[in-house]
Amino acid sequence: MRTTRAAAAGAVTVSLLTALTACGGGSPMGGGGSNASPKTLTYWASNQGASIEVDKKVLQPELAKFAKQTGIKVNLEVIPWSDLLNRILTATTSGQGPDVLNIGNTWSASLQATGALLPWDAKNFDKIGGKDRFVDSALGSTGAQGQDPTAVPLYSMSYALYYNKKMFADAGISKPPATWDELIADGKKLTKDGKWGLGIEGSNPSENVHHAFVFAKQHGTDFFTADGKPDFTNDGAVAGVKQFVDLMAKDKIAAPGNAEYAQNQSVSDFATGKTAMLLWQSATANLKSQGMSEDTYGVAPVPVQSGTPGTGTQTNSMVAGINLAVFKNTDNLDGALKFVKFMTSDGEQKILNEAYSSIPPVKTAQADPAFNTPADKVLKDTLAKSAAPMPQVADESQFETAVGTAVKDLLADAAAGRPVTTDSVKAALEKAQQQMPAK
Missing domain, CATH: 3.40.190.10 (Periplasmic binding protein-like II)
Known part of the structure; x- marks a missing residue:
């Protein structure tokens, strides 16, 4: 959506x-x-x-x-x-x-x-x-x-990685990143002179939960058990959420102000050259409406841990x-x-x-x-x-709200300079799980 x-x-x-x-x-x-x-x-x-x-x-x-x-x-x-x-x-x-x-x-x-x-x-x-x-x-x-x-x-x-061709060339980067390590390294080269490597829509629970879901998949897990019970605090889910939040908290390739973005501001920043990369769903029409020509940016698969997208732990988008x-x-x-x-x-x-x-x-x-x-x-x-596909369970909408808001709060911590640790991520996800309907 x-x-x-x-x-x-x-x-x-x-x-x-x-x-x-x-x-x-x-x-x-x-x-x-x-x-x-x-x-x-x-x-x-x-x-x-x-x-x-x-x-x-x-x-x-x-x-x-x-x-x-x-x-x-x-x-x-x-x-x-x-x-x-x-x-x-x-x-x-x-x-x-x-x-x-x-x-x-x-x-x-x-x-x-x-x-x-x-x-x-x-x-x-x-x-x-x-x-x-x-x-x-x-x-x-x-x-x-x-x-x-x-x-x-x-x-x-589906999600894809959109990247600014000129900003990449100016930074000496010859191709889009295929792994997260490459994306972070490129993002650090691109974060300079008031511009940032990556845009995030941090105050948008929907965007956040999509990324949380994908990162958890890449860590070999999901937010629900096979019989549909919430399992938000398993090691893979915690590691996936932390890896996403760390793009701002530890890697510092996303602007702290992105923690307040909720209404396409990250798309606007990309369209106006304030950020060099964007993770977004089918963004062409949106970018065109903001005056960005299709020949000024490239589109590549969202990175995965191994560099080769596929099923299972190489999932790089929700459907x-x-x-x-x-x-x-x-x-x-x-x-x-x-x-x-x-x-x-x-x-x-x-x-x-x-x-x-x-x-x-x-x-x-x-x-x-x-x-x-x-x-x-x-x-x-x-x-x-x-x-x-996102979890096809009856409580999916509650999951989106609870986990998406937990990630929003963690990004707010990162923006404010508060530490984001494995323990703080797990505590946020545990609080989100407590908000799910009792069975």
Whole structure:
């Protein structure tokens, strides 16, 4: 999920989420739903572009095209990431929501547990062309294993390392770093004259938890046990979080002020030459909107410990993206399914993913030459070979908030010059685990 997307998934109150899960996973939305006319649909879209107005310019022509084809008018609301999850959760409990909506794919299992979303069984998948149209990595972030998904992939993204070509050349660096040791060494060469080696969005819990997840994977572990129980203080998780925070605390290649960044400031710093490297999801459209030409920066895989990305301990991204879901209580199920089929059609997948510099999760659309730029190749290769889905457990959203906030607090310590030790990292993660719902 993300970019202006970035203010994202973590920005939700734990109390609301806990209340939701405490209801036994919730019950299906009852009553008449939000829409009494078979000729209209209400669609909540996530803010994917540089602004809500940009999203409207992208989406309105496509919604008009759908209306012309089907006679069904789509009422669009683009919702900021800071509000989206709370809006969805309120809708699941009140029964007053849209017919179709975007969700961050990391929320899939949590929202599935509410019982409010339409399950995508074989019958429903057949109505949009079949489940096998979608790439496996995207399907892996659509709900809990062993259950019918309650969302369909719409946009796929992954993290990559963006680097400023001129700043690298001026520092005598000939290629992007492949290992973290190389990144730190390069970052130290680039941190000078008021400029910094790496940008971090330290006050954004969503960004933080994504990095924490990836670093833990690279240390051979996860934040949950095989049976879905929180395990935030295992040695690998602690080591992974400390390694990430140390980019500011010990290695000092990220500016202390980055600990306060939460709204794309690290992207702006990279676009304006204040930092030389950026770890970000599918950043091309965001950088372009800020006036950065594609020929001024390179895109490489996120470093791993060994230098060769792959599965397991060489994971270098979470499977990022946006899914499309339907509220089970819609009064226009037929229209909603037609809309999902339209949005995931090859033609629309090309238009929408080009607009957002994301990758189509539909196999045939992903193969289109339009998605063969150097940046796209890195993202596609990462998604195919070295990205892992965030934990598909019912408490995933609480995990994002709790761990993302713990990392935010640790980065604040680093920025203030307070020591960040293995013990302090473990204590922060233990506090985060205590915030998880009791079972």
